[in-house]
Amino acid sequence: MEGKAIQRFVRVSPFKARRLIPLVKGKPVLEALAVLDFTPGKASHHLWKAIHSASMNLINKAGEIRVKEEDLYVKSVVIDEGPFFKRIRPMSLGRAGLIRKRTSHITVIVEERR
Numbered sequence: 001m002e003g004k005a006i007q008r009f010v011r012v013s014p015f016k017a018r019r020l021i022p023l024v025k026g027k028p029v030l031e032a033l034a035v036l037d038f039t040p041g042k043a044s045h046h047l048w049k050a051i052h053s054a055s056m057n058l059i060n061k062a063g064e065i066r067v068k069e070e071d072l073y074v075k076s077v078v079i080d081e082g083p084f085f086k087r088i089r090p091m092s093l094g095r096a097g098l099i100r101k102r103t104s105h106i107t108v109i110v111e112e113r114r
Contacts, residue, residue: 001067002075003058007050007106014081014104017043021077029055029072029110046106047077054110067112075111079104 010017020043024032029051036048055072082103091097 001058001062001065001112003054003056003061003072003110005050005054005057005108005110007046007053009082010046010104010106011101012043012046012104013102014079015102016041017047017079017104017106020044020047021079024051024074025077027074028113029069029074032074043104046104047108050106050108051077051110054108058110058112071112072110073113075109076107077109078107080107081105 020036020039020041023035023039024047027035032051033048036044036051051074055069058072059067059069082105084103085101087099087101089097089099
């Protein structure tokens with residue numbers, strides 16, 4: 001059984017957020033959450049929320065079947081690029097430079113270890 005959580009339009013660059021994937025992928029949920037607690041950066045907070053939400057979704061979906069959080073592991077983490085906000089910055093010689101404020105879509109799948 002799988003639990004899934006999607007966070008969309010997160011205001012963090014996907015390039016910076018993807019650096020965290022090797023830290024949590026394939027690890028038990030509690031260990032992944034502990035690692036992200038002590039990882040600096042805004043992306044770690046959003047990834048922590050997504051993993052926690054996916055594990056709670058699986059526990060709620062299980063219903064009568066008792067699933068413990070200790071038995072769950074992070075099956076996959078996908079961080080895709082979302083739309084970006086376009087801002088203009090004045091440049092030399094009267095030109096305008098484009099600033100892209102990037103967003104991310106974070107998808108986490110948690111599964112019970114057998």
